[in-house]
Structure formats: C-alpha cells, structure tokens
Amino acid sequence: MQSSSATKQNTFAEDVRHGLSATPKFLSSKYFYDDEGSRLFQEIMELPEYYLTRAESEIFQTRTKEIFEAFGANETKFDLIELGAGDGTKTSVLVNYFLRQNAEFNYIPIDISAEALNVLTEKFEKQFPNLSIKTEQGDYFKTLKTLGAKTDNRKIILFLGSNIGNFSQAQAVGFFTNLRDVMKENDLLFIGFDLQKNPKTILDAYDDAKGVTAKFNLNLLNRLNRELGANFNLDDFSHYAAYHPIEGAARSFLMSRREQTVFIESLGESFEFRAWEPIFMEISQKYNLAMICSLAEDCGFRVEANFFDARRYFVDSLWKVVP
Ligand code: AVJ
Numbered sequence: 001m002q003s004s005s006a007t008k009q010n011t012f013a014e015d016v017r018h019g020l021s022a023t024p025k026f027l028s029s030k031y032f033y034d035d036e037g038s039r040l041f042q043e044i045m046e047l048p049e050y051y052l053t054r055a056e057s058e059i060f061q062t063r064t065k066e067i068f069e070a071f072g073a074n075e076t077k078f079d080l081i082e083l084g085a086g087d088g089t090k091t092s093v094l095v096n097y098f099l100r101q102n103a104e105f106n107y108i109p110i111d112i113s114a115e116a117l118n119v120l121t122e123k124f125e126k127q128f129p130n131l132s133i134k135t136e137q138g139d140y141f142k143t144l145k146t147l148g149a150k151t152d153n154r155k156i157i158l159f160l161g162s163n164i165g166n167f168s169q170a171q172a173v174g175f176f177t178n179l180r181d182v183m184k185e186n187d188l189l190f191i192g193f194d195l196q197k198n199p200k201t202i203l204d205a206y207d208d209a210k211g212v213t214a215k216f217n218l219n220l221l222n223r224l225n226r227e228l229g230a231n232f233n234l235d236d237f238s239h240y241a242a243y244h245p246i247e248g249a250a251r252s253f254l255m256s257r258r259e260q261t262v263f264i265e266s267l268g269e270s271f272e273f274r275a276w277e278p279i280f281m282e283i284s285q286k287y288n289l290a291m292i293c294s295l296a297e298d299c300g301f302r303v304e305a306n307f308f309d310a311r312r313y314f315v316d317s318l319w320k321v322v323p
Contacts, residue, residue, distance in 0.1 A: 013228055013266055020264075020271045020279075027220055029166050029282035033113070034223050040216040042087075047212060049204040052162055053090075055314035056192050060093040063307045068097060070305045070318055071156055071188060077104040078154040081147070083140050084163050085109030088120045091158065092127060099128060106132045106153070110143050144182045155187040160316070162194040165284040169295070172285070176299035180321065189301065189319040193287040197313055199243045202286060206241040206250050214239035217254055217281050229265025236260055240278070248286040253278040292317050 012031065019026045033041065045053040060067070068074070080098075082091055088109065095107060107124070111117050117135040124133055136143045147155075157179070164172055179189065196202075206213055217239045224230040237254045244251070256273035263270045287295075289306070292315070296303050301319035308315050 016224060016228060016264070017267050017269065024278060024280055025271075025273075026280040031223065032216065032220055032282075034219075034227075035115075037216065037219050037223070038113075038116070040212060040219055043212050044208070044216060047205075047208045047210065049208045051201070051205060051313055052194050055309040055311070056161060056316065057090055057093075058309040059307050059314065059316050060090045062309075064093060064097045066305075067094065067190075067307060067316075067318075068101060068103070071190075073098055073103040073105070073156075074101060076154055078156050079106050079108050079147070079151060080156050080158065081108045081110060081144070082158040082160070083110055084159070084161075085111050085120055086116065086161065088124060090160060092124065095124070095128060095131060099130060106134055108134050108136060108147065110136045110138070110140060112138065141178055141182065144179070148182050148184075155183065157183070157187065157189045159189070160192040162192050162284070162314070164191060165194055165286070166282065167285065168283060169285065169291075172295060173298050176295065176301065180300040183321050185321055185323050187321055188304070189321075191317050191319065193292055193315050193317060194284070195313060195315055196245075196248045196286045196288050199245050201313075202250055203241060203243045206243075206252055206284065207239075211239075213241070213252070217252055220281065221254065224264065228267065231263050233260075237279075248288070248291070250284040250286065251280065252282045252284075253280055255279075287315075289315075297322075 015028055015031070019028065044050050080095075082088070085091065098105060109117060109120055114137050117137055121133060121135055124131060136147065164175070167175055176189075183189070218234050218237065221230070221232040221234055221237060225232055236257050238257055240253045240255050242251050242253070243249070256275065256277045256279075259275045260273050261270050262273065293303055296317075296319050300322050302322050303317055304320045305318045306315050307318075
C-alpha cells in the first residue's frame with residue numbers, strides 16, 4: 001500500500017511537471033477530485049446551469065423498465081459493474097427496480113477512490129439489505145481483468161454521467177477498445193453521453209453564474225500548493241470556458257492574468273507564465289448519434305438501444321459486443 005501511494009504521488013508530480021512544461025500548458029482533469037474537488041463537483045451537479053445530471057436521472061427514472069428489459073436482467077445471473085461509481089444515486093434507481101423484479105445480480109462498483117467506495121457501500125447496504133455488493137478499488141482495466149478471471153457471470157458495465165466526455169475522441173477509442181478486449185460475447189456496455197445542443201446551454205453549464213465551476217478549476221492549483229508545495233496565487237488566474245461547435249467540445253482553461261513565475265517545491269522547478277497564457281484544464285466532449293454509432297463500431301461494438309430524456313439533452317447508449 002505504502003509503495004502504491006508513493007508511486008501515485010510520483011505520477012501526480014511527474015504529470016504536473018510534464019503538463020506545465022508543455023506548449024500549450026495543461027493539467028489533467030483526473031486530478032480535480034481530491035476531497036474539496038469532489039465536494040465542489042457535488043455542488044456543480046446542483047447548479048441550475050448544469051443540466052447533465054438531472055437529464056440522466058430523468059432517463060433512469062422514466063425508462064427503468066425498458067432498461068431492465070434491454071439488459072435481459074431477468075434472464076441470467078449477471079455482474080452489474082460500475083466504472084467510477086461516484087455516489088451511485090442514478091444507479092440506485094436501477095438497483096431498486098432490479099431487486100424488486102427478483103433479478104439475480106452482484107453490484108460491483110469500481111473506483112480509484114477508496115473513500116468514495118466506502119460512502120457508497122454504506123449507503124447501499126442501508127438502502128438495499130438484500131443486495132450483493134462487492135467493491136473493487138483500483139484501475140478499471142486491471143480490476144476488470146481479474147474480475148473476468150474470477151467469475152463466469154455475464155457482465156453489464158456502466159460508465160455513466162458523461163465521464164467519457166473527459167476523453168478526446170481518440171482517447172475514447174483507446175478506452176473502449178481496451179474495454180472490448182476484457183468483455184465476452186454476451187456482455188453489455190451502458191454509456192452516458194452528453195449530446196450536442198444549443199451551444200449557449202452547453203457553455204453556461206461550464207461557466208455558471210455563481211462561479212462554482214471556476215472554484216472547481218482553481219481548486220487544482222490549490223491542490224498543487226498543498227500537495228506539491230507550489231506557490232500559485234489563485235487571484236492571478238481566472239477561469240475561462242469555451243465551446244467549439246464544430247468539434248462539439250467544451251474546454252476549460254485557467255488564464256494567467258499577468259506575467260508570473262510559480263515555484264513547485266517537490267519538483268524543485270519554476271514555471272514561467274506569460275500574461276494571459278492559458279493552462280488547458282479539461283475537455284467535455286459532446287456527441288451526436290452518428291458519432292456514437294461510429295465510435296461503437298470503431299471499438300468492436302454495435303449500438304443496441306438508446307435512451308433519451310424528454311429534451312434529448314443526454315443519451316444512455318447500450319452497446320453489445322460484436323463477436
Ligand atoms: C464529471 C466529466 C462529467 O465534464 O461535465 C463539470 C466534470 N467539469 N463541470 C463534465 C465537470 C466542469 C464533468 N464530468
């Protein structure tokens with residue numbers, strides 16, 4: 001355990017060195033989620049501008065029976081595996097319905113955060129005393145491989161909440177191709193995609209009036225200050241969000257408001273910023289149905305069904321392995 005957290009720390013510092021030495025500068029959005037970052041993301045999900053979570057919840061609440069049937073959840077015993085489970089609010093709607101239909105399944109949330117898994121387990125054990133829940137802490141692919149070796153159960157893998165949006169399209173192909181390699185013929189993949197819509201609606205979701213998204217972004221600089229001994233002055237950076245309607249990508253940046261030098265103690269290195277130089281922080285890729293179809297095909301899947309909210313803001317897409 002000691003050595004794995006030491007490795008993690010080195011990777012974090014090395015990733016920061018790499019990103020801040022690059023042109024243009026970048027930091028990886030996967031580092032947003034320390035305790036404060038996770039709390040801020042919860043706050044984002046409640047914002048009036050942040051439609052994603054409510055749209056996907058609507059799908060889970062209004063299409064529960066159809067999802068159950070499309071999963072073939074009453075046919076054979078299966079493992080319901082959730083990648084990056086978070087607080088499991090949406091999944092609990094499915095779990096509740098599946099249990100009431102006497103479906104036979106194990107719920108297996110996978111997350112890199114042990115803390116997130118503890119909170120989730122406690123909540124689900126209270127809410128569903130009859131649920132078989134087995135958490136797996138660690139990297140998605142390593143964990144999936146060992147799971148595949150452990151049981152012959154059919155796997156239904158959930159990757160919800162537009163988490164895929166944080167990958168570029170090329171990275172998404174790599175991700176799903178790897179996933180395809182650990183899946184068998186009757187396994188299913190259920191993915192939440194945020195859809196292309198009025199660009200103003202999208203932009204507002206990443207540039208909220210209360211400035212919570214700005215805080216969420218700036219928190220990563222704070223994390224660098226705390227964990228790597230950096231001396232970022234948060235007042236010298238501001239959040240900037242942009243949506244590119246041809247690429248369908250929302251991106252966020254932290255802009256250096258002046259020429260400045262930042263020192264990072266654990267790297268023993270200084271980084272220069274020009275006035276108004278951007279640090280690229282996050283991509284939130286938006287999809288259309290044609291993109292989803294070709295992504296599935298490129299990765300060895302076929303789209304079996306799509307479930308939308310009433311406004312068609314969001315889709316949960318069910319993919320079947322192509323043998
Ligand atoms: C957790 C990746 C789905 O991109 O919409 C929210 C993260 N960033 N506001 C997203 C996020 C800024 C979120 N995902």
